[in-house]
Amino acid sequence: MARKYFGTDGIRGVTNRLPMTAEMAMKVGMAAGAHFVRGDHKHRVVIGKDTRLSGYMLENALVAGFTSVGMDVVQVGPMPTPAVAMLTHSMRADLGVMISASHNPFADNGIKLFGPDGFKLSDADEERIEALIDGDVPLAAAVDIGRARRVEDARGRYTHAAKMTFPTDLTLDGLKIVIDCANGAAYQVAPSALWELGADVTAIGVTPNGKNINDKVGSTAPQTLCETVVTMGAHLGIALDGDADRLIVVDENGRVVDGDQLMATIASGWARDGRLGGGGLVATVMSNLGLERHLGAQGMNLIRTKVGDRHVLEKMRTSGFNVGGEQSGHIILSDYATTGDGLIAALQVLAEIVRAQAPASEVLNRFDPVPQLLKNVRFDGGRPLEDGRVKEVIARAEEELNGTGRLVIRPSGTEPVIRVMAEGDDRGRVEEIVDRICDAVREVAE
Known part of the structure; x- marks a missing residue:
């Protein structure tokens, strides 16, 4: 079933344009709230956000929507996406909401929803909420309107939970770590957790102003982190993205580890x-x-x-x-x-480095990547991958790579682009195959 609002990771778009308007956020709150009001207990939703300027607008709109259908709202402020999922479950809430567009530029924003178990919603739940967004949602009686309040110790709860995943027989004493928080949701919790475990922490990307999230910092722009690790003589660097559900590491030589x-x-x-x-x-x-x-x-x-x-x-x-x-x-x-x-994954990586008592470049270099190339081909319409000429080129390429590589070709789910990826032991052959397929797609798409 085609989705009208929900994509692969919630609802996302440029703010103050559909679907990322205050009006739509309120409708999402009303629809999601109505869908999860089940039984006669007092219902509760946890709302977190990253550091985008538009987060204030969308948060207030969501609060209005949820309270209008009788849900109490717990606001936890800037928090990583996984923290919102954790708090939703630990607070016995009926629903969790993260306001974030992850690694996207600040002008974008999004709404991610979690069920009471802390997992992202099923397709069936999202489809039902979509239907309610465009329908009539019954409002609560005046006496049943929900309340909203902020929980001030939410950061401490998540920091403690993250630290508890690190082996109790280890510490980070003596490790010099640079942490890049992308001016995003983890700008307070991630440096604190590392410092409390004993690390010598240098933090960058921790001065959010509402507009600088993911701007030349974070896991999608690691150059500043690479340079800082080398300049500081650090043992390694850790880069998170805007909502801290993604991790990239930089070793002591400034090399990015994926x-x-x-x-x-x-x-x-x-x-x-x-x-x-x-x-x-x-x-x-x-x-x-x-x-x-x-x-x-x-x-x-x-x-x-x-x-x-x-x-x-x-x-x-x-x-x-x-x-x-x-x-x-x-x-x-x-x-x-x-x-x-990203933080919990980083702590598991750090545990391996501490146990090995070896440089990050040695511990994290587990295998030699096979040469891999990905190219995108933009097209104006139609279904170029269903064209017989393209199928013939792809079939020939698969025969050439049989046993020595792989071919992955797929349309993007968010834009009119065909993604062509090949990998194999022979770099020259990989490049030639990708170019050949891209040329075939362009020819039939013109």
């Missing part, structure tokens, strides 16, 4: 300790073939899903895995969290 290497590090450590569920990990079709080969050599499995952390989590839940994620740094550790959590 999510594939980090997942391999965590999975290997957990397997050593006898706590790895499923006998491997779950990742998407975009994870490097080198990761798959590395895990296979250790007797571990790599299960692939479609792109998107919700697909990864669904497979983890149905198949008993407790480590999963994406090459981009969304890492889900289901023993501790119901969604990607």
Whole structure:
């Protein structure tokens, strides 16, 4: 079923344009609230946000919507997305809301919803809420209108919970760490957690002004972190994104370490300790073939899903895995969290470094990535991947890569773009194959 408002990760767009207007936010609050008002108990929703200027507007609109249908609102202020999920469950709330557009520029914003178990909503729940947004939502009687209040110790609760995931027999004493919080939701909690565990912390991206979130800082712009790690002589750097559900690490040489290497590090450590569920990990079709080969050599499995952390989590839940994620740094550790959590993932990586008593460049270099190339081809309309000429080029490329590489071709879910990715042992062949497929798509799309 086609979605009108919900995308792959909630509702997202440019603020003050549909669907990211105050009016729409209020309707979402009314619709989601009405959907989750079940039973005769007093209903509650937890609302968090990142540091975007538009967060004030959208938060107030959501509060109006939820209270109008009889829900009490707990506002926790700027908090990571995984913290909102955690607090929703621990506070026995009926619903959780995170106001964030993750790694997008400040002008964008979004609304992510969590159920009472702290997990993102199912497709069925989102479809029902969409129907209510465009319908008539019954309002509460005057005596039943909800109340709103702020919880001032929410940051402390999450910081404590994150620290408790770090092994009790270890500390970060002696480690010099640079943490980049992207001027986003974790600008207070992440540096505090690292410092309380003993690290010598240098924090950047911790001066949000409403407009500088993800601006030349954070996991999608790690250059400043790379330079700072080298200049400071730090042992490593940690980069989060705007809502802190994504993690990228920089080693002591200023080299970026992606999510594939980090997942391999965590999975290997957990397997050593006898706590790895499923006998491997779950990742998407975009994870490097080198990761798959590395895990296979250790007797571990790599299960692939479609792109998107919700697909990864669904497979983890149905198949008993407790480590999963994406090459981009969304890492889900289901023993501790119901969604990607950059800080908790960072603490598991740090635990491996501390145990090894070795440089990050050595500990995190788990495998040699296979040459991989991704290109995007924009098109004006139609279905170029269904054209016989394109299918023929793709089939020929798959034959060439058989046994030595992979080919992943997919349309974007958010824009008129075909994404063409190939990887293989021969870099020249990979480049030639990607260019050949891109040219074929362009020809039929003109």
